[in-house]
Amino acid sequence: MPLQPETHGTPVAxxxxxIPLVAAAGDTVHTTCAYCGVGCGVLATVEDVDARQxxxxxxxxHPANLGxxxxxxxxxxETVHLEGRLLHPEVHGQxxxxxxxxxxVAAEIRRVQAEHGRDxxxxxxxxxxxxxxxxxxxxxxxxxxxxxxxxTNSRLCMSSSVAGHKRxxxxxxxxxxxxxxxxxxxxxxxxxxTAWCHPIxxxxxxxxxxxxxxxxxxxxxxxxxxxxEIADLHLALKPGSDVWLFxxxxxxxxxxxxxxxxxxxxxxxxxxxxxxxxAVTAGSVLQVAEATGLSEADVLTFYRWxxxxxxxxxxxxxxxxxxxAGTDKVNSLLNCHLATGRIxxxxxxxxxxxxxxxxxxxxxxxxxxxxxxxxxxxTDPRHRDLVQRFWQAPALAADNGLKxxxxxEAVHSGRIKLVWIMGTNPVVSLPDADRVKAALAGAECxxxxxxxxxxxxxxxxxxxxPARGWGEKDGTVTNxxxxxxxxxxxxxxxxxxxxxxxxxxxxxxxxxxxxxxxxRSAAAIFAEHAALSGFExxxxxxxxxxxxxxxxxxxxxxxxxLAPVQWPVRRGRPDGQARLFxxxxxxxxxxxxxxxxxTPRAPRNATCAEYPFVLNTGRIRDxxxxxxxxxxxPRLLAHLSEPFAELHPDDMAAQGLVDGGLVALRxxxxxxxxxxxxxxxxxxxxxxxPMHWTGALSSQGRVGPLVNPVTDPVSGxxxxxxxxxxxxxxxxxxxxxxxxAEAVELPxxxxxxxxxxxxxxxxxxxxxxxxxxxVLADRWLPVTDGEWLExxxxxxxxxxxxxxxxxxLVGVLMLARDAAALPERGWLASQMGQVxxxxxxxxLLSGRPADPASDVGRTVCACFGVGEKTxxxxxxxxxxxxxAAIGRCLKAGTNCGSCQPELKQILxxxxxxx
Ligand code: SF4
Numbered sequence: 001m002p003l004q005p006e007t008h009g010t011p012v013a014x015x016x017x018x019i020p021l022v023a024a025a026g027d028t029v030h031t032t033c034a035y036c037g038v039g040c041g042v043l044a045t046v047e048d049v050d051a052r053q054x055x056x057x058x059x060x061x062h063p064a065n066l067g068x069x070x071x072x073x074x075x076x077x078e079t080v081h082l083e084g085r086l087l088h089p090e091v092h093g094q095x096x097x098x099x100x101x102x103x104x105v106a107a108e109i110r111r112v113q114a115e116h117g118r119d120x121x122x123x124x125x126x127x128x129x130x131x132x133x134x135x136x137x138x139x140x141x142x143x144x145x146x147x148x149x150x151x152t153n154s155r156l157c158m159s160s161s162v163a164g165h166k167r168x169x170x171x172x173x174x175x176x177x178x179x180x181x182x183x184x185x186x187x188x189x190x191x192x193x194t195a196w197c198h199p200i201x202x203x204x205x206x207x208x209x210x211x212x213x214x215x216x217x218x219x220x221x222x223x224x225x226x227x228x229e230i231a232d233l234h235l236a237l238k239p240g241s242d243v244w245l246f247x248x249x250x251x252x253x254x255x256x257x258x259x260x261x262x263x264x265x266x267x268x269x270x271x272x273x274x275x276x277x278x279a280v281t282a283g284s285v286l287q288v289a290e291a292t293g294l295s296e297a298d299v300l301t302f303y304r305w306x307x308x309x310x311x312x313x314x315x316x317x318x319x320x321x322x323x324x325a326g327t328d329k330v331n332s333l334l335n336c337h338l339a340t341g342r343i344x345x346x347x348x349x350x351x352x353x354x355x356x357x358x359x360x361x362x363x364x365x366x367x368x369x370x371x372x373x374x375x376x377x378x379t380d381p382r383h384r385d386l387v388q389r390f391w392q393a394p395a396l397a398a399d400n401g402l403k404x405x406x407x408x409e410a411v412h413s414g415r416i417k418l419v420w421i422m423g424t425n426p427v428v429s430l431p432d433a434d435r436v437k438a439a440l441a442g443a444e445c446x447x448x449x450x451x452x453x454x455x456x457x458x459x460x461x462x463x464x465x466p467a468r469g470w471g472e473k474d475g476t477v478t479n480x481x482x483x484x485x486x487x488x489x490x491x492x493x494x495x496x497x498x499x500x501x502x503x504x505x506x507x508x509x510x511x512x513x514x515x516x517x518x519x520r521s522a523a524a525i526f527a528e529h530a531a532l533s534g535f536e537x538x539x540x541x542x543x544x545x546x547x548x549x550x551x552x553x554x555x556x557x558x559x560x561x562l563a564p565v566q567w568p569v570r571r572g573r574p575d576g577q578a579r580l581f582x583x584x585x586x587x588x589x590x591x592x593x594x595x596x597x598x599t600p601r602a603p604r605n606a607t608c609a610e611y612p613f614v615l616n617t618g619r620i621r622d623x624x625x626x627x628x629x630x631x632x633x634p635r636l637l638a639h640l641s642e643p644f645a646e647l648h649p650d651d652m653a654a655q656g657l658v659d660g661g662l663v664a665l666r667x668x669x670x671x672x673x674x675x676x677x678x679x680x681x682x683x684x685x686x687x688x689x690p691m692h693w694t695g696a697l698s699s700q701g702r703v704g705p706l707v708n709p710v711t712d713p714v715s716g717x718x719x720x721x722x723x724x725x726x727x728x729x730x731x732x733x734x735x736x737x738x739x740x741a742e743a744v745e746l747p748x749x750x751x752x753x754x755x756x757x758x759x760x761x762x763x764x765x766x767x768x769x770x771x772x773x774x775v776l777a778d779r780w781l782p783v784t785d786g787e788w789l790e791x792x793x794x795x796x797x798x799x800x801x802x803x804x805x806x807x808x809l810v811g812v813l814m815l816a817r818d819a820a821a822l823p824e825r826g827w828l829a830s831q832m833g834q835v836x837x838x839x840x841x842x843x844l845l846s847g848r849p850a851d852p853a854s855d856v857g858r859t860v861c862a863c864f865g866v867g868e869k870t871x872x873x874x875x876x877x878x879x880x881x882x883x884a885a886i887g888r889c890l891k892a893g894t895n896c897g898s899c900q901p902e903l904k905q906i907l908x909x910x911x912x913x914x
Pocket of ligand 1: 033034035036037038039040065068069070071072073074198199200201
């Protein structure tokens with residue numbers, strides 16, 4: 001087979017595609033949220049097309065959320081403006097036409113493969129892509145470029161679940177559905193801060209628990225997170241000890257006679273070996289307690305509840321997956337569900353909560369380097385043959401490609417010369433991220449397709465292709481419960497932005513694969529994807545779980561109207577299927593599930609004297625990934641606005657750290673600075689740092705450079721939850737903040753963080769070298785025209801400056817030697833852009849309002865912008881004694897409910913009960 005086609009097509013000008021319907025003012029479009037794997041239905045009502053004003057509400061008809069939205073989903077309408085968008089193709093920094101950009105991409109792919117072989121090119125794609133985009137990218141790489149070097153950022157969040165599913169079920173199948181959360185009598189949450197990371201599912205569980213208090217919830221997590229609000233039992237196990245706990249559960253279930261032997265014998269194999277292995281290391285409750293650091297009583301309570309509750313759901317997420325033993329952790333808990341026959345039945349089953357909006361869709365089309373398409377395997381010759389014939393592929397990949405961490409390592413070593421990154425930001429999100437940055441800086445050709453112009457990754461690209469964003473894209477996504485939903489366009493595409501599928505297809509055609517990539521619409525791609533899922537999917541030897549062939553004949557109109565449906569959607573069963581495996585029917589050769597012997601093992605790269613703390617990274621309530629979208633919304637930055645490191649107060653004291661001070665974190669791979677946050681929920685010896693901050697928003701706030709790059713040997717998922725680090729106080733010579741009406745380049749300072757506000761940008765600043773504060777002030781807020789207020793006490797290192805123009809406050813700079821000498825930011829920020837009266841002017845440089853009631857404090861409720869001081873004052877003045885009472889008085893907590901755990905904490909510290 002020739003490496004390249006005999007004839008090369010010429011670049012194709014933007015073909016007339018089927019432009020998805022764009023709403024007119026007043027129209028309401030049913031679409032889905034752009035963020036997490038819950039996959040909530042959203043109603044987008046376009047209020048002004050030209051101004052891109054959109055009203056957002058939850059879709060009561062969507063089965064995932066039934067009308068609810070969390071703080072992130074609720075604020076989607078604030079993210080559709082054009083600020084920061086990439087609007088035109090660029091080659092080497094020069095704006096160019098689509099024809100020339102596509103020709104440049106095709107020429108580079110052709111050149112690199114001709115000079116260095118098929119595997120010298122790679123695609124790195126994203127769970128943010130729609131299924132149709134993903135399908136075309138995978139088809140081009142694995143079917144026509146002859147390599148499987150396409151991997152997705154879902155590798156970082158879900159690949160251990162995929163691998164665990166495949167080892168146990170023979171397929172990557174989530175057996176249950178969200179409705180089971182309301183049918184369960186016991187819900188076990190493990191490795192999941194559901195309250196913050198899957199908020200609408202948390203709200204569903206919470207509502208059910210309020211309705212049915214006998215519903216028990218167990219939260220297995222080294223941290224005490226907001227999810228504990230609904231937990232009857234919190235198992236704060238040692239980081240990484242999950243397999244001991246679930247192996248011990250298997251042993252205990254067997255000892256108590258809680259095994260479903262009928263299900264085992266009819267539908268599974270491997271029980272005896274799995275049990276024997278579990279008994280070696282976790283044969284007694286005492287052994288489990290010692291290995292996990294839990295009390296015997298707590299372990300026993302969990303085991304009893306599990307054994308006694310037929311309707312048990314186990315929900316798991318990144319705390320399980322992001323581990324060098326992630327796949328084993330998954331299989332250890334799947335073993336317990338298979339052994340009890342609690343799978344795929346109403347109210348019982350294991351349930352992987354996916355991180356991204358379309359991680360599942362990506363898995364369905366083969367977005368991982370070790371998958372083919374439609375849940376088929378590259379390493380299975382029957383699958384390769386089937387896909388090759390279906391695609392008429394000239395160069396089907398012969399073997400698995402490189403998984404994300406290895407893929408970027410190959411870019412670093414020069415094995416991969418060209419990488420095309422679509423809709424993701426690996427310079428922030430991958431472990432050992434500075435090495436990834438160096439890899440891209442040294443690569444021959446970096447291509448990006450993205451809707452955002454300036455990201456840490458996009459800064460390193462040679463070719464930049466403008467993609468359409470949420471609200472402009474048209475396609476499908478699949479959520480955690482296998483539900484395929486339409487994401488619909490309702491805004492016109494700006495500039496020359498095009499759908500990702502269009503960009504990839506046109507490159508395919510420019511490479512000469514004219515017919516195979518002659519896609520004119522998302523609907524046409526979906527039809528082909530659905531047809532492939534059903535292609536020869538009937539013979540037992542190649543029967544696959546993923547089958548949506550009943551949707552293969554949808555015409556464009558029916559595709560536009562497609563209602564949310566759970567796959568499989570087989571011919572003869574067009575309404576889909578909520579649950580699988582209650583009666584077996586697994587996708588292994590003998591149709592039986594496998595229980596696996598799992599040997600517990602500690603995380604790789606243990607703590608040591610030099611790096612004594614365990615760094616755990618994760619999400620926070622109001623941010624998403626690398627903040628390219630949620631960072632556009634001031635109210636989502638109001639809750640937690642700087643990179644922080646949460647520590648146990650005793651560890652803080654031992655390390656000389658203070659709440660609100662700065663800490664330097666250092667690992668074998670990198671370092672960062674963060675604001676110290678006291679967290680009673682942290683175990684001693686552990687530190688939590690959010691994953692979100694980028695180099696574009698912070699000088700030293702990226703946590704990725706520190707993160708342990710070791711991976712799970714089966715799934716290739718990195719160990720984001722367990723990096724040994726050292727901590728030390730970072731004591732600057734000066735620190736301060738600058739409020740400015742306009743956004744500016746991130747100021748040059750040892751510590752700098754940009755925070756978008758409603759009225760102004762705020763820059764948190766600090767420096768190690770002693771400096772004249774007036775000189776610093778002149779650098780950032782130089783005295784020019786306008787009216788200036790100044791206060792200096794240089795002996796104490798205090799300097800304050802404010803600028804008014806036409807009576808309006810446009811800039812404030814406050815510097816001090818000690819952080820304690822700086823005022824709170826909230827009130828000053830609220831004055832930006834205001835015409836100040838005489839009294840406010842007099843008090844401005846004190847940073848405190850004359851009327852204390854106008855200082856609302858740190859934002860707690862992002863939906864309604866309610867601050868902590870307002871809440872505390874209302875509790876005191878009105879005698880509020882419950883979260884509900886706060887809601888009635890201030891509305892706080894009455895929209896998405898995500899802040900309710902924090903409202904409870906505030907009530908508790910006010911001495912009231914909730
Ligand atoms: Fe979006 Fe929130 Fe729903 Fe997740 S839970 S899909 S972020 S609205």
